[in-house]
Structure formats: structure tokens, C-alpha cells
Amino acid sequence: MFPFPLSQRVEQSSSTPNHLTRRGGILKGWDAESLDTLMYSHGLTGVDQAGNFLWVNTFLYMIAAISILLLAMRITSMVWKHMRHLAVMASPERQAYWARNTSRWWPWLNRHVMMAPLHKLKHNAGFQISSAIDNGTLPGRLHFIMLVIYGGLNIAWCLALPWHTPESASVVAALRGRSGTLAALNLIPTILFALRSNPLIPLLQVSYDDFNLFHRWAGRITVVESIVHTACWIHNTLEGGGATAVANALREEPSYTWGMVGTCAFTVILVSSPSPIRHAFYETFMCIHRISIWVAGAGIYVHLEKHGLPQLPWMYLIIIFYASELAIRGLYILYYNFRFTRTSRVKVEALPGEACRLTIDLVRDWHVKPGCHVHIYMPTVALWSSHPFSVAWADTPTPSKEVTSLGLESGAPSPHAQQTTRQISLVCRARTGFTRKMYEKACKSPYTFFDTFGFIEGPYGGHHSLDSFGTAVLFAGGVGITHQVMYVKHLVNGYHTGTTATQRIVLCWTVPDAQSLEWVRPWMDQILRMPGRKQCLRIKLFISRPKGRIENKAGDSVIMYAGRCNAATEIEREFKSRVGAMAVTVCGSGGMADGVRAASRAWVEEGSVEFIEEAFTF
Structure with a gap:
């Protein structure tokens, strides 16, 4: 795991720093007690290196176990949906078996943990301390549990120190080593979770929003541990040599200089990242964020490299992740554009x-x-x-005409055509x-x-594929219709060609006024002309602020209502008349998404219902 044995690393890294030994240094005139205290601020003196890497290995084993568990759950879900998809192809109308739950524990877990918000109904709707300040969103119950465990373990590991040591400087040195090691370790998932092209996203089929949530909290933990690491060094240096020792170390030792630069850059990230600031000045925040990350990364690299610390290979891994992702994104941009x-x-x-x-x-x-x-x-x-x-x-x-066995032309595209x-x-x-x-x-x-x-x-x-669900209920709020239109087109075409299990498709779209219907009118016109559309698709348009009388102009399959969509009513109606398994998807405002989530949770234990949410909460 490391490029050289631990004993050799300790010997190389704990040598007396240059500025303590060169002529005119700060050692002259100091007593023995000050010198002893000062030594605990440099190198690995007092650092519990064996304990540091014990907790590092424990953390890595836990991450590996959780990843394997999540991957196993995802593979099981994919296999189950694929089996359901294949099973209903022979007789799409007979899906009664798939409409029921096959176990009791999973629907209960899904309702009370996987889908549940942290408190009451609020999840993606922003919580506000005052009406003027938006403080972001609350994590879901499962995310909150994972974050509490993650943060709690970091706190516990930082407190697992040799408290029996009589010298307080030794305990502070041990905390310096522990917090620095954990900060360097937590920087790996912080960067990994921030990558748009993260390979774990398609592999685990977890949304980027979820990874971004863990990126923010892993980053906060990293920054706090970096500040603790720096504060411990300053404390022991001040105790041993005063402000002069701190100034000389920062001026004459590049490792400490760049380490302080990294900590300052991290502090800028922490101060500029709260939700009210981030969303009020998003583009400015992103520029500051990127520059601060580059400065902090350079500072940490030089800090580790100059002291020859064993955490340096972790920086190589982070650089490989970051550079590879940028290169892949750049190649895709060049290829398609x-x-x-x-x-x-x-x-x-x-x-x-x-x-x-x-x-x-x-x-x-x-x-x-x-x-x-x-x-x-x-x-x-x-x-x-x-x-x-x-x-x-x-x-x-437009797909080319195919000749059937009876010599007739068919306009249906091949289900295998890309x-x-x-x-x-x-x-x-x-x-x-x-x-x-x-x-x-x-x-x-x-x-x-x-x-x-x-x-x-x-x-x-x-x-997220909806091909194996007999019933699909799609909710959209405002411009959130853009996420649902392609699903509607795909499912209607799949119904006509017999390539999907979906028999009932319901689109519920809430818009402020009738003028907003122009956003997707040319595409909806194409969908309404698709073969098989009348048999499987119903569109419900809800005008929340109508300026005149609402009239139904497109027949029974397209209905317009005045007012907002009542998700609970719509989901209950569709659940009771569902065909096979039922998928509920939503893309809209935070309040609307929370309402659809709550309405879906009410039926999860009654039958096979899956809730899918798309939210850009960056």
C-alpha cells in the first residue's frame, strides 16, 4: 500500500526541520522544555502513525463493503426488472402478478427509509429560517443516516488518541497527525463524488444529485479536519517558540508555507459554499470554487511532497481521477461538437x-x-x-418501411434499431x-x-428505464416537462411496437398559464399523431393561474383543468386501475416533488410502486 516501510517513513519524516538547525535559527536561547514542545509540532514526533493507518484501513474496508452491498442491490433490481420485462412481452395485458409485492420487508424498508424524507414531508423543497433566506434542502432519511454515520466515525477516529500520555503536546501532535491523515483520505471521495463523469453513477444508477450531496458533506469534513490539523501545528509551535517560531516556519519551510496556503483555500471554499451564497451568486461561486480547489490541491501536494509523507500517493490518485475526468469530458465535447x-x-x-x-x-x-x-x-x-x-x-x-411476412409494409421501427x-x-x-x-x-x-x-x-x-412497468404516471411542473416528453414518446412507441410492458401512460403537467403550453407544443403534436397513442396515453394539463375559461380541445385523451394538480388524488386513481407494476416519476419544483413522493409512499406497501425523482439541486 505504501512505497516504503513505516519505520523508514517515520525516520525520514521526523528529522529536524531545516529552519531549526541552520545558523541564526530559532533554537538559540530556548530552554529544554520549549525545545521538547517545539519538536511535537514538526515531523512525526508524537504522531500515532500506526493508529492513523488502522483507521484508514478500517474506513477503506467499510467503503468497499458498502459499495459491494449497493452494487448487489442494484444488480438484483436490474435483473428483476429485466425478468419482468421479458415475462410480460408474451401477454402485456396479463400483468396481475407483477402488480403485487412479493415480500413485506422490502416495501416497508422502501417506504420508511429509502423514500422517506428526513422530517414530515419536506425533502427537495427548500427549508427557510426566514422568508428572505433559502437554506437549501434537507437530505432524505437514508442519506441522513449515512451522513451521521460518516461524520460520527470521523469524529470518533479523531478522538481515539493516546490520552494516557502525560504530555499535552504529545496528544495535540497525535490529533494533528490523525486529522491530517483523515483530511487527506476524505479528499478522495470529495473529488470522486464531484465528477460529472463518475463511473459509479451509471454503475450504481445513483443520481448525480445524491453524489453531489455526499460531495458537499465530505468536503465540509475535509475542510474542518484540515483546519484542526493546522490549528494543532500552530498550537504546539506557539507553545514551544511563540509567534516567531510560526513566522519562521512559514517563511523558511515550503512545506508549511504551502500547507497554510491549502488550509486558507479550503477555508475560502467553506465560507463561500453555504446554500444562500451559492445560489445567490452561482456563477461567481463556481469560479471561486474551482480556483480554490486548484490552489488547495497544489498546497496539499507540496506539503506532502516536501515532508515525504505517506499520504502523497493519495494525491496522485486524486490527480488521476480529476485529470482523467477532464480529459474524457474534453474528448466528448470535441467529438460531438x-x-x-x-x-x-x-x-x-x-x-x-x-x-x-x-x-x-x-x-x-x-x-x-x-x-x-x-x-x-x-x-x-x-x-x-x-x-x-x-x-x-x-x-x-424516420424509420424505413419494413415488409412483413404477408407482404405488407409496416411503419414501425425495428425494436433493435439504435x-x-x-x-x-x-x-x-x-x-x-x-x-x-x-x-x-x-x-x-x-x-x-x-x-x-x-x-x-x-x-x-x-x-432509469420504465420499460418493465405496466403503468407509468409522469408528473411535471413548469419547465420540468422537458424531462418527461422523451419518456412519453419512448413509451408510446414501445406500446405500439410491443417492445415495452407499458399499457397505461398518464402525464400530469402543471403550468402557470396556457401560454406555457407553447414550450412543447410542436413535440406534443407529434406525440398525439403517433400510432397507438389513443389506446395508452392520457394527458392532464393543470393551469394554476388561468386567465379565462378552460376548454378541452383535444378530446378525451387530453384534458385541461383549472388549478394545481392534486398528486394524491391522481396516484390513488391510477393505483386502483393500474396494469402491472407502477412507476411514478416527477420533475418539478421542490414542493411538488415532495407532494408526489408523499402520495407515492402511501401505496408502496399496498402494491408494486416505484418512485423516481429528477431534481437539479446542485
Whole structure:
């Protein structure tokens, strides 16, 4: 695990620092007690190195065990859904067996732990101490349990020190070594959880939001332990040589200088990361965050390298993770957006309801996946920042006619044909920053649209498949419809071609006014013309602030209501008339998502119901 034996590392790292031995150093005139105390602030003197790596190995074994457990659960779930999908292909209407739960313990665990919010109903709706300050979201019950265990173990390991030692400086030195070791170790998952192209996301089918939650808390623990590590060094140095010793060490020893630089950069990250600051100045926060990470990483690397500490290989691992992910993202961006003759282009069109429709023309075929999202770059609007948006639509080539065994032509695409496109569309609401600039520029342009150079990064997400569910209920709030449209298209086509188990599809979309329907009207028109749509799809439009009388203009399969959608009523109605297993998905505001979650939990123990949530809570 380490490049050289522990005894050799201790001998090399605990030697007297240069600034204590060179002529005119700070040793002159000090008494023996001060010198003894000062020695505990340098090298590995007093550091419980064996204990440090005992807890490191314990932590790694725990992470490995949890990863194996999560992977086993995910594989089991995937196998079960695949078996269900295959089983109902022969007779899609006969799915009564799959509508029931096959065990009691899993639905109970799912309702009370896996799906449960931390307190009452609030999870993705922001909690506020005052009406003027948004303090972010609360973790779910399972996430909270994991975070408490994670944080509690770090606290316990920092307190597992040789308290029996009579010298207080020795205990402080042991805490310095323990907190520094754990800070370096926790930096690995902190960086890993922040990567967009994290291979664990598709492998475990865990959303980036969940990984980002653990990134934030692992980062906070890392920063606090780094501050404790630095404070312990300052304490012993002050006790042994006063402020002069601290100043000389920072001035003459690059290891301490860069270590302090890293701690200061970490402190900047901690101060700028609270939710009110992060969301109020998101683009500024991201620039400061990236620069601080680079500075902190450089500081830690030099600190470890100059002292030859055994944690240095961990920095190599972090650098490999970070550099590899940047390289992969860069290659994908170059492949889909750049050719020798041309680059990708973005058409931005202003829509009613302060929204924009973005149409991106790519230079190579792009694989279509329902539920995915991309990060888009538009240097003419925002120089280097990227913003995530769900892929609302992808124009796929019209399938060629196939000749059946009876000599008739069929317009149905082959179920094994890979759907690719070179044009995708997004819809975004004008909020602040990037989206507001883009919308205002489109409004001021001739014909309320403009064309510019831009490129995408992705796709990300889209790991949840609804193909094995007999009933799919999709909730959308406002621009959250962009996450659901591709699912509707895919499931309707699967119903017609017999490639999915879905027999009932219900889309419930809540919008503030009827003008917002223009956001996806051209795509909905295509869906309403798809073969088999009348037999499987119902669309319910809820206008929360109608300006006139609501009329049903599209027949029984498309119904408009005045007011907000009552998720509990809709889910109860669909559950009682469901076909097979039932999937409930939601993409909307935090309050809406929490309401759908609560309504779904009420039926989890009564039958086979799975809740899927898409929330961009970065």
C-alpha cells in the first residue's frame, strides 16, 4: 500500500526541520522544555502513525463493503426488472402478478427509509429560517443516516488518541497527525463524488444529485479536519517558540508555507459554499470554487511532497481521477461538437412565459436516451460556465418501411434499431444570470431568435428505464416537462411496437398559464399523431393561474383543468386501475416533488410502486 516501510517513513519524516538547525535559527536561547514542545509540532514526533493507518484501513474496508452491498442491490433490481420485462412481452395485458409485492420487508424498508424524507414531508423543497433566506434542502432519511454515520466515525477516529500520555503536546501532535491523515483520505471521495463523469453513477444508477450531496458533506469534513490539523501545528509551535517560531516556519519551510496556503483555500471554499451564497451568486461561486480547489490541491501536494509523507500517493490518485475526468469530458465535447469543416450551432428562440427553446445542431450522431440531460456552453452569453438542462426532444430519422411476412409494409421501427440524432432541443426558463441573459438577447433579436456558436457536454443521467412497468404516471411542473416528453414518446412507441410492458401512460403537467403550453407544443403534436397513442396515453394539463375559461380541445385523451394538480388524488386513481407494476416519476419544483413522493409512499406497501425523482439541486 505504501512505497516504503513505516519505520523508514517515520525516520525520514521526523528529522529536524531545516529552519531549526541552520545558523541564526530559532533554537538559540530556548530552554529544554520549549525545545521538547517545539519538536511535537514538526515531523512525526508524537504522531500515532500506526493508529492513523488502522483507521484508514478500517474506513477503506467499510467503503468497499458498502459499495459491494449497493452494487448487489442494484444488480438484483436490474435483473428483476429485466425478468419482468421479458415475462410480460408474451401477454402485456396479463400483468396481475407483477402488480403485487412479493415480500413485506422490502416495501416497508422502501417506504420508511429509502423514500422517506428526513422530517414530515419536506425533502427537495427548500427549508427557510426566514422568508428572505433559502437554506437549501434537507437530505432524505437514508442519506441522513449515512451522513451521521460518516461524520460520527470521523469524529470518533479523531478522538481515539493516546490520552494516557502525560504530555499535552504529545496528544495535540497525535490529533494533528490523525486529522491530517483523515483530511487527506476524505479528499478522495470529495473529488470522486464531484465528477460529472463518475463511473459509479451509471454503475450504481445513483443520481448525480445524491453524489453531489455526499460531495458537499465530505468536503465540509475535509475542510474542518484540515483546519484542526493546522490549528494543532500552530498550537504546539506557539507553545514551544511563540509567534516567531510560526513566522519562521512559514517563511523558511515550503512545506508549511504551502500547507497554510491549502488550509486558507479550503477555508475560502467553506465560507463561500453555504446554500444562500451559492445560489445567490452561482456563477461567481463556481469560479471561486474551482480556483480554490486548484490552489488547495497544489498546497496539499507540496506539503506532502516536501515532508515525504505517506499520504502523497493519495494525491496522485486524486490527480488521476480529476485529470482523467477532464480529459474524457474534453474528448466528448470535441467529438460531438467539432469537425474540420464546421462546429455545432445553437438556435435560441424566445417563448411565451419567459422561456427559451434551444435547438442544437451537432456534427456527429448522438445516441438518444430518455431522461438524460446535457451541459451547454455558449461563449457569447457566458464565457466559460456550463449549465445543465434536460433534453426535451431529439429528432430521429424516420424509420424505413419494413415488409412483413404477408407482404405488407409496416411503419414501425425495428425494436433493435439504435435511435440516433444530430439535433436535440432544450427548454429553459429565464431565471437569473445565464438564462436571463440568453432570454433577453433572444427578445431583442430580429424575429425573437438568434443563432450562435455553442456546444454541449453529455449526455448524463437517463439511467432509469420504465420499460418493465405496466403503468407509468409522469408528473411535471413548469419547465420540468422537458424531462418527461422523451419518456412519453419512448413509451408510446414501445406500446405500439410491443417492445415495452407499458399499457397505461398518464402525464400530469402543471403550468402557470396556457401560454406555457407553447414550450412543447410542436413535440406534443407529434406525440398525439403517433400510432397507438389513443389506446395508452392520457394527458392532464393543470393551469394554476388561468386567465379565462378552460376548454378541452383535444378530446378525451387530453384534458385541461383549472388549478394545481392534486398528486394524491391522481396516484390513488391510477393505483386502483393500474396494469402491472407502477412507476411514478416527477420533475418539478421542490414542493411538488415532495407532494408526489408523499402520495407515492402511501401505496408502496399496498402494491408494486416505484418512485423516481429528477431534481437539479446542485
